Amino acid sequence: MNDLIELKKTLRxxxxxxxxxxxxxxxxxxxKLLENAGQKPEDSYKLRNALSPELQYYRQTLTxxxxxxxxxxxxxxxxxxxxxxxxxxxxxxxxxxxxxxxxLEMLALVFADRKPEKNNGSAYYSARRYLDExxxxxGIVLEYxxxxxxxxxxxxxxxxxxxxxxxxxxxxxxxxxxxxxxxSGVINxxxxxxxxxxxxxxxxxxxxxxxxxxxSGYVPLAKYPSTEQDLCLRVEVKVTYKELFDxxxxxxxxxxxxxxxxxxxxxxxxxxxxxxxxxxxxxxxTLVSYERTLTTDIPNKLLKDIAxxxxxxxxxxxx
Numbered sequence: 001m002n003d004l005i006e007l008k009k010t011l012r013x014x015x016x017x018x019x020x021x022x023x024x025x026x027x028x029x030x031x032k033l034l035e036n037a038g039q040k041p042e043d044s045y046k047l048r049n050a051l052s053p054e055l056q057y058y059r060q061t062l063t064x065x066x067x068x069x070x071x072x073x074x075x076x077x078x079x080x081x082x083x084x085x086x087x088x089x090x091x092x093x094x095x096x097x098x099x100x101x102x103x104l105e106m107l108a109l110v111f112a113d114r115k116p117e118k119n120n121g122s123a124y125y126s127a128r129r130y131l132d133e134x135x136x137x138x139g140i141v142l143e144y145x146x147x148x149x150x151x152x153x154x155x156x157x158x159x160x161x162x163x164x165x166x167x168x169x170x171x172x173x174x175x176x177x178x179x180x181x182x183x184s185g186v187i188n189x190x191x192x193x194x195x196x197x198x199x200x201x202x203x204x205x206x207x208x209x210x211x212x213x214x215x216s217g218y219v220p221l222a223k224y225p226s227t228e229q230d231l232c233l234r235v236e237v238k239v240t241y242k243e244l245f246d247x248x249x250x251x252x253x254x255x256x257x258x259x260x261x262x263x264x265x266x267x268x269x270x271x272x273x274x275x276x277x278x279x280x281x282x283x284x285x286t287l288v289s290y291e292r293t294l295t296t297d298i299p300n301k302l303l304k305d306i307a308x309x310x311x312x313x314x315x316x317x318x319x
């Protein structure tokens with residue numbers, strides 16, 4: 001079977017298993033939809049003989065079409081949900097050398113939550129959990145870097161770049177896409193809840209990253225059960241999530257037993273309205289050994305060592 005077709009099948013199965021809902025939207029959109037998402041209609045290919053005034057332009061990316069469906073689902077009584085689409089897009093920014101439109105194979109996902117205070121979670125990290133889990137299934141480790149606020153591409157247009165990250169394959173530095181929260185104007189235009197975030201990534205980029213993987217790096221599934229434990233650290237506002245995550249990752253590697261594999265994933269970031277100087281960052285640690293069943297003293301000691309190390313380097317305090 002064609003590799004791209006097989007990949008799309010896998011993406012659909014994994015996201016559906018995580019509770020996300022697939023939608024199918026038109027490849028052609030209204031110019032107003034592009035403008036609402038911060039995209040420029042002149043960067044789209046326009047149809048001369050459109051079937052309808054609503055379908056005059058090729059869509060530049062998938063995200064605007066998904067955002068257009070969020071308010072409808074909220075009106076239908078759904079407070080918290082995830083939508084995704086796998087499809088093609090076209091734009092003049094990424095046209096081929098002969099001037100013909102390139103078909104961009106993309107995957108976009110939108111997370112929306114009308115009652116975030118009830119669910120106690122960050123929209124960005126809620127969306128990121130889907131991305132992390134998806135690539136965990138594909139055997140690819142992602143790296144997140146702060147987005148350059150000067151980025152000006154159709155795929156970045158809907159996102160608030162101060163609250164977004166560029167996603168790459170950590171092993172090969174292959175560009176994957178972008179993840180983040182949306183601009184305030186986009187939130188207003190589409191009547192999104194304040195807790196809304198998502199990502200858009202290239203499926204061909206995923207294939208590129210997968211093809212570069214070291215085939216000898218295959219790791220079999222552990223026959224022993226894994227154990228999970230959360231660590232909440234209170235840090236100064238000036239300490240970024242990346243700084244803390246990198247420090248914690250280094251401490252985990254240097255303090256873990258040799259036969260134990262440790263995966264770290266974000267849970268949430270919380271800052272009380274009255275507290276202008278500190279915030280709390282919660283991380284989830286998943287530990288597994290390929291040689292034995294882990295007892296509770298192992299994760300307890302590891303998290304204690306990590307908390308003490310983070311306290312020395314970043315003045316983090318375990319909550």
